[in-house]
Amino acid sequence: MSDESVREQLSSLMDGELAPDSARFLSKRLGNDPELAATWERWHGLRDSLRQQGTLAPVDFCARVREVIDAEDGMAERQTHGSSRIWRGVAGSAIAASVAVFALMLGSPATVPELALPVEATLASVAPVTTSDLTPNWRLSPVSDRQSFVLAQPQLNDEFDNYFVEHGLANGSAGALGIVSYVPVVAAPATRADVAQPQNAGTAAR
């Protein structure tokens, strides 16, 4: 099986779209292939960062998975010593389940402890709020009309979204700025679409 197809399967496993049999074999491989396990760990870290859990997978996550699998293997070895192949299947399922439990433990949303608020909170004094308090003391640079675009709702355009992504990736790979060039790819898009007729093209170009 090629590396690419393994990664494809890994991606499907993350999305919960892999057939149970394939998932079991892949789980087994995860326990024996440190590089694949590291990829699994990083992809989970990436997904966790989307869920705002605030923490990434523990650094020894893969080692812990391997320990569980080794323990399960040892247990299965003892139990299946001289017994039927049925037990091997059960042990395989247990391995897959163990990995899945680990994944679920990492994927479950973090619980927020209840805030210990005082029963009776009192304020000694509250200063009146003035208009100047609400005015940000910022000094922003002037923005030209052409580039002016302030606090408008993000306007997405599916047809062209990928061009921005592809350019951002190319810029990150070949550009002078390295990883910083990827930042616009993940930041919230805010776009302005002007669909102009050809006669307006000259105006836009001037």
Place this chain on the structure above:
Amino acid sequence: MSRNRRMPVLLLADMKSLLRRCLLLLGIVGSLSTSAGDAIGLLTAAQQAQSQQSFEGVVVFMHDGRFDAVRVVQRPGDGGYQQIASLSGMPRALFRDVRETRIEAPGRAQRLPSLVFAAHAFDARRVGDSYRINDAAEERIAGFNARVVDAVARDDVRHSQRLWINPENGLLLGVALIGPHRETLQQVMFTSLVVDARNAGNSDAPAAEVLPPVDPAPVALPAGFQLIAKRVEGARRSLILSDGLAMITLYLEPRSDVLDRLTTLRRGATQLASRQIGHQRAVVVGEVPLTTAVDLANRAAQVLND
């Protein structure tokens, strides 16, 4: 007689004064060239450090009248990777290793091959043709010393840039794109940064290598820009253009629909101009002024139809 004796004294004084002025002028010119030389050296160091330094931190991205916080992690070397995740606004994250780039958003994952370019956009030999490079000042960014390098555009085809570079390790701590009226169009700046000096390496092992083009660009390029790489996927061509610092991607592709349309979009300082004529479409994306993008898209679409 006395006048004749005074003449050489006056001449000597004039010559001394002239010599002092010449030395002063030479000193100024020398310091300016040294400043430009130092700045080019810093830019070169920054280009190299981007793929060799191991670090993680949080950057603030100022664009479109808003701020976004983004967490970045870079681990170079064997098994190296880059991870970028938005901490504000819409959740989105990017993971890149030598094989592929994975972009995650809620309910959507996108996998793309990781591109590795044989040539890079930054070219120390050419950057001076399009920009005046100055090592302007020293500031402190995210707790690190930073030299401020100004790349001032020599024409209105491109934007000016201000870069903050750590002189010790070459890390780029911030970059701002500056418009024609000295306004900030877009800015990325580290607010926290942890550099791991132990884990330095080179993560540029080839995955989907993009080779430098052997043929010239099929369309007249904006002044100062050169074709540095080309990628062909079926009938679709992606041309990577650079002026030594800024980058433009030009996509040339046939379309099944027939249109006569110009579309422009913008994200931060990144402009997109798409021009379709008949079955052919040219899309220009780059951190350049709108006019540069539209002019190139128009020319390219015209050439595709000729």
